[in-house]
Amino acid sequence: MSVEFESRTCHIRRHRVGSLTSDIGEFLASVTYDDLPPEVLPMVRDAFTDTVAVIMVGIDQPVAEVVRKTLARPLGAAEARSCLSSERVAAPEAALLAGAIAHSLDYDDQSMSGHPSAVLVPAILAEAEFLGSDGRDVVTAYVAGYEVWCELWRRDRSYHAKGWHPTSVFGAMAAAAAGAVLRGLPADRAAAAVAIAGSYAGGLFSNFGSMMKGYHAGLAARGGLEAARLAAAGMSAGHDAIENPQGFLMAYSTQREPDLTSDSKLGKEWYLPTHKLLIKLHPTCYFLHRSFNGTVAMLAGRDVDPDEVESVEVRMGRGQVTCLVYERPQTRWEAEFSGQFGIAAAVILGKMGVPELADEVVQRPDIQAFFPKVRLVPVDEYDERDPVFSPTESVTLRFKSGEVLESGPIATIPGHASDPLTTEQLWGKFRECTAKTHTDSESRELFDLLQKVDALPSVKVLPTCTSIFQD
Template identity: 30%
Template structure:
């Protein structure tokens, strides 16, 4: 779902290769071009993203990213979560991208299946701090990055997952590059060159699913860092292939060999409709494919407050084909997650956690919790049925059927996950989530100050307010 408005950037985005059209859109975008709904959504996603990163810092997640940046001993103008001194832009973008995705609590665009903001926001902020950009420029950069990421991903119709590729990395690098280029102030040609260069930096494998390794959370960080690097190289004269998207050895032809991809319809609406408001928020810090079944079970428990974990004999989860591969198979691994991150991709574990502990939150995915035998016993009782939900590639629908020891059956299903456009979280919901997450590190005054500063982003002459995230 997109938001349509008549605003059109001054630059001509209708001619040239895909990279050139995206470059013209990005370089020409001004915050005054943006409909009010897009501005509101962009700022709220920034807050949500920063809150997720601050919570990850508080819980010691991805501490290696912070420690590695600190070990390098380099200094620069950009603020990184948990690093007491400023870092060079690329390093800060990497740290922030990793931490903002580390809890898997950050936003996702359903049509492209991309964690958008975890790469775009760090790239825009780091590049903006390095360039001395004002808040209005960075706001435009964030929206440009959102629009580029989601369009590059949506054109592929959800095919990257089937190839073992993580679209948050392989597509996210283009959004991060657009954001960095706009924040730095590159013209249309240099932005197109940067996008061409970024095509050779696109990466991200889903093999972390084999053993719960840490690599998935690195993907937005690398995309943000690569976006800064591609932009820097283009600014100093490096050239990227103009046909990076549509070429016979280009991005789609190589990563999705044998699948026809038409990016043109996504480009034709640049500056006329906006994807930013359709990026979905996450109510749970786990893979989006767990959310609808978990919410369905939560509804059953609300309607039947006497139902307890001890009453449940078995559960049947519902999800689509992509969900089966991500959160239900291999069944033996999903029944007993090997690492906390592995548990975030286990629908049996999430359902069992909700039944046993009454919630699925950031405390659900700790070493102690994933070893909880009461949860694991219930996890082993979960089977699944594959279903079809939305005509869109990935709308994350799902449900659950609960069978009790005394023969009762409870069933609930959500066609669309909570947090997306069809089943939205309210602005108050998102702000409550931000405040709870940011409050794990920042005092109440710090939480409110950062909220005020991001809400007034377009009014700031610089990004000095981000120093608060250094801790």
């Protein structure tokens, strides 16, 4: 053992009387619905509502059939409805499929450098249906999983740079935490569930721009539930698997300097009231939403000829630029992670919904010709709320005529934590997302039930969608 490694190990043992892993277990074993900050409840209801919406809009994506026919259906268990359909599968497989679909269009909510609801909601709905959990249990499990995600994420918040997808790194841990709460595991077993989930965590950044990116969320949802089930059955795991110098936090750390020693804030300071969800109005990586919206606003009322645009400069956080890797996207998957596509869509299309995120649109000659005009300029200022972002962004558009348009600082957009969607705005997205799977009345019934999810006697009362998975 090296002197440096031995010194770090001794330092940790000297200054930590308890264990972060065991502290998490104690929190999960003790948290109740009555403990939750009342102000987070509307946000959690919106998370369930929005996530079900993006599952339905993504139900016909290629990843749905690949996962469903390859993994979800063959196992034979009939524990939970698959994406609220009449098809029943094992709960972990229902979570796998719904998670993969929820994140398939990148239309799901965002926070903590990842996509918590695309992991937590599928996992919780599936396991809660199998266990017979009520709405209060469901919401408590969601908040507990969210808090564990944030407690781990805050200890070293730069993961993309090392090649990790934070959604699947922290999602497995969060889903295991939620599963432990739903099962009412005692502290030692709840700690074991999260420790086990550490070996399920992963997900490569290099898979962004493909079906695998969405599948990461499904893997995390299934892995977390399996970890909780294994812990309930007596599977052992490292008692300090998270904070050990060779454990979870160190393994995923970019600079290998994670916070291994500070006390857990779980149950003492709640993260969700300050690290709120960002709900999307566009099915792409959130990192390009502000510049897209700012450009649309800047060009409002103008009929712009894209050939007359000389250049567009977008200033945004270095972490954002790192993730927007496709300068010349050729597919809808690549366009989700292209700042160039976001600006082209703003200038040429004026909108960026599901129909615009199609291969035939991305490959249009006028769209392709615009990409070289767009330059992303990284800035090193970062938002304290999420350091991957810069506090603001700006867009400078130059015409060949010499005219220059400046967006000014763009700090927030509708759906951002500081500008949450109204119920009617959320309903508008929900109805659009469920248009192919539900009638107007069916959609409204489902929406209204999800908006009071914590009052449900069981998730089994959520209506079955009979229009999907009929083969």
